[in-house]
Amino acid sequence: MHMSEIGVSGVEAKPSILIVDDEERIREGCRKVLLNDGFEVATADRGARGLEMIEEKHYDIILLDLMMPNMSGFDVLGRVKALHPDSTILVISGYATVEHATEAMKRGAFDFIPKPFSPDQLRLLVTKAIEYTRALQDIAGEKSRTRVLINRLTDGVLATDRDKRIVLANPSFQRMVGFQEQEGCVGRTSLEVTRDDMLEGLIDQALAMPEEEFVELAEEWKSGGEGGSGERIFNARCLPFRDRSGRNVGAIMVLHDITVIKKMDQVRSDFVSMVAHEIRSPLNSILAQIQVVRDGLAGGLTEKQEEILGRASERIRGLVSLSSELLDLARVESGLILQEREQIDLGEMLKDQRDFHSPRAEAAHITLDLQLPGPLMPVLANRRNIEEVLSNLIGNAISYTPEGGQIELSAAVENDYVRVSVKDTGFGIAPEDLDRIFAPFYRVKNDKTRMIVGTGLGLPIVKSIVEAHNGWIRVESTPGRGSTFHVHLPLGK
Amino acid sequence: MTKQPYIMVVDDDPDLVEAVSMKLASYDYRIGKAYDGQDALEKIQREKPDLLVLDVMMPRKNGYELCNQLKTDPNYKDITVVLLTAVADNVPTTSYTHLDGKSTLADDYIAKPVDLEKLSEIVKDYLV
Numbered sequence: 256m257h258m259s260e261i262g263v264s265g266v267e268a269k270p271s272i273l274i275v276d277d278e279e280r281i282r283e284g285c286r287k288v289l290l291n292d293g294f295e296v297a298t299a300d301r302g303a304r305g306l307e308m309i310e311e312k313h314y315d316i317i318l319l320d321l322m323m324p325n326m327s328g329f330d331v332l333g334r335v336k337a338l339h340p341d342s343t344i345l346v347i348s349g350y351a352t353v354e355h356a357t358e359a360m361k362r363g364a365f366d367f368i369p370k371p372f373s374p375d376q377l378r379l380l381v382t383k384a385i386e387y388t389r390a391l392q393d394i395a396g397e398k399s400r401t402r403v404l405i406n407r408l409t410d411g412v413l414a415t416d417r418d419k420r421i422v423l424a425n426p427s428f429q430r431m432v433g434f435q436e437q438e439g440c441v442g443r444t445s446l447e448v449t450r451d452d453m454l455e456g457l458i459d460q461a462l463a464m465p466e467e468e469f470v471e472l473a474e475e476w477k478s479g480g481e482g483g484s485g486e487r488i489f490n491a492r493c494l495p496f497r498d499r500s501g502r503n504v505g506a507i508m509v510l511h512d513i514t515v516i517k518k519m520d521q522v523r524s525d526f527v528s529m530v531a532h533e534i535r536s537p538l539n540s541i542l543a544q545i546q547v548v549r550d551g552l553a554g555g556l557t558e559k560q561e562e563i564l565g566r567a568s569e570r571i572r573g574l575v576s577l578s579s580e581l582l583d584l585a586r587v588e589s590g591l592i593l594q595e596r597e598q599i600d601l602g603e604m605l606k607d608q609r610d611f612h613s614p615r616a617e618a619a620h621i622t623l624d625l626q627l628p629g630p631l632m633p634v635l636a637n638r639r640n641i642e643e644v645l646s647n648l649i650g651n652a653i654s655y656t657p658e659g660g661q662i663e664l665s666a667a668v669e670n671d672y673v674r675v676s677v678k679d680t681g682f683g684i685a686p687e688d689l690d691r692i693f694a695p696f697y698r699v700k701n702d703k704t705r706m707i708v709g710t711g712l713g714l715p716i717v718k719s720i721v722e723a724h725n726g727w728i729r730v731e732s733t734p735g736r737g738s739t740f741h742v743h744l745p746l747g748k
Numbered sequence: 749m750t751k752q753p754y755i756m757v758v759d760d761d762p763d764l765v766e767a768v769s770m771k772l773a774s775y776d777y778r779i780g781k782a783y784d785g786q787d788a789l790e791k792i793q794r795e796k797p798d799l800l801v802l803d804v805m806m807p808r809k810n811g812y813e814l815c816n817q818l819k820t821d822p823n824y825k826d827i828t829v830v831l832l833t834a835v836a837d838n839v840p841t842t843s844y845t846h847l848d849g850k851s852t853l854a855d856d857y858i859a860k861p862v863d864l865e866k867l868s869e870i871v872k873d874y875l876v
Contacts, residue, residue, distance in 0.1 A: 353832065532805075535760075535860070536761055538762075538861065539761075539764060539860045539861045539862065540761050540763040540764040540767065541763075542861040542862075543764050543767035543768060543771075543861070543862055543864060544763060544765075544766075544767045546767070546771070546863075546864045546865075547767045547770045547771055550770065550771065550774070550864070552770045552774050553770070571861075572861065575861050
């Protein structure tokens with residue numbers, strides 16, 4: 256095989272080979288063959304001379320005679336390994352005993368060739384060595400590229416082994432957790448480096464994740480003093496690192512700085528709150544004033560005046576509920592709902608909701624039933640949020656179901672979730688609207704729904720709340736026959 | 749004839765105070781008006797009302813503060829307090845996040861927008 260076949264082009268440097276052998280015949284024979292094949296070749300006739308040359312220069316391949324006078328090939332081998340760990344050593348052995356050859360390979364030689372050998376045997380061996388060297392260099396190159404890449408990332412990256420010893424922590428990560436020791440963090444435990452219980456908890460959770468499960472754990476993590484000006488907020492994500500047989504062999508954590516996003520989000524929701532409040536106060540006064548006038552407390556009214564003021568009140572009430580829902584949406588989106596979670600019995604809550612909504616359903620001649628399979632396992636959730644979810648879905652069902660219809664509430668435990676369903680025999684939702692009903696301000700408008708009062712913020716709020724509780728909402732619907740909303744909330748284990 | 753009950757209406761919006769007062773006055777109650785918590789406290793100290801219709805979000809002294817102050821004062825704790833709350837007041841931008849009408853020392857509450865008819869019913873119940 257010739258150079259072109261193993262990929263030596265004019266652009267790349269020629270592989271360099273050093274031949275260390277006291278037998279001139281072999282030295283020169285090898286030199287000729289290899290020169291002919293396009294290598295750069297140097298020779299040394301003694302071990303000591305070979306060592307000198309190795310001190311001066313790096314060779315890709317060293318052909319080394321094991322048995323030489325004065326200095327044995329083993330001594331040269333040890334020195335080469337110390338100076339140039341990436342040089343490939345091929346051993347030439349005068350009397351190829353298996354012991355010598357295996358000993359040499361134990362000490363780091365790549366392969367050996369017994370004397371006498373033909374030029375083709377030599378070529379074959381060198382070619383193999385070159386390929387091996389290339390592969391090593393590729394891996395080293397790839398590793399260093401990856402390392403540079405990881406070190407340049409603005410996200411913090413941490414990798415640990417299964418004993419939570421650090422394998423890698425890039426500079427961003429060290430800066431984010433405030434790790435400043437000169438000696439570096441590789442080999443230390445994750446807790447020594449992060450000094451944080453929440454991050455440690457994530458790593459523990461990832462390492463303990465059973466084989467059949469694979470989820471990315473995520474938490475909001477704060478550093479630099481709670482609420483202070485130096486406070487930074489991070490999205491911390493963690494997942495197990497697995498070998499081919501699926502065992503957890505380590506954990507990988509990524510920290511992403513979301514401080515700016517959080518601040519902008521706060522500004523936005525403060526603004527929405529402010530606007531909503533500023534609108535609400537005068538509207539509340541206007542409603543009270545109109546009521547006083549309608550009561551005749553400011554003089555008698557004609558029937559027509561009374562009717563007009565009645566309609567005006569309705570319109571204002573609509574604006575008040577819009578401002579309420581804007582406030583709710585801002586509140587939900589600003590993440591307040593992550594606070595104060597408790598164990599909630601959804602069965603009990605559904606009973607309360609049925610009782611609360613029954614008068615309105617009865618007034619519309621709609622039956623409102625509740626089907627429970629028995630006691631439900633509790634979910635961990637914010638009570639007011641979940642009441643809002645159920646109330647919204649039941650309220651919608653009543654609004655969008657014509658007289659004489661039925662609404663059925665049900666709940667059941669499914670895997671690790673409690674499923675709550677609200678099923679109605681209402682107008683249903685057209686397929687093209689199904690995706691859009693969860694978007695803010697979207698309302699399905701047709702002949703049947705035109706008279707229904709609403710803001711289009713109810714379902715987006717419901718969805719935000721459910722998702723903030725790590726659950727999901729799904730809807731099935733057939734136009735003209737009805738809709739079913741399913742809410743899945745994780746069990747509060 | 750029994751003494752005419754005295755009700756004080758407190759809100760920082762004068763138009764709302766006016767409307768609520770007109771409604772309650774139509775039931776033959778005597779009405780006092782105040783426009784923030786501090787103003788109310790000073791007026792209460794001059795003449796103690798039987799019942800207070802008290803808004804929550806007000807400058808100087810908010811409704812919760814005034815309510816708790818009165819309810820922990822032996823001289824004033826017998827004043828019936830009906831809070832005017834807006835459910836959506838429980839937003840993170842205010843200091844009332846963890847409070848609602850039920851969790852204070854108030855006797856009762858009514859949500860804004862105020863249904864004057866309902867408020868009158870509540871007031872009537874307390875002043876029999």
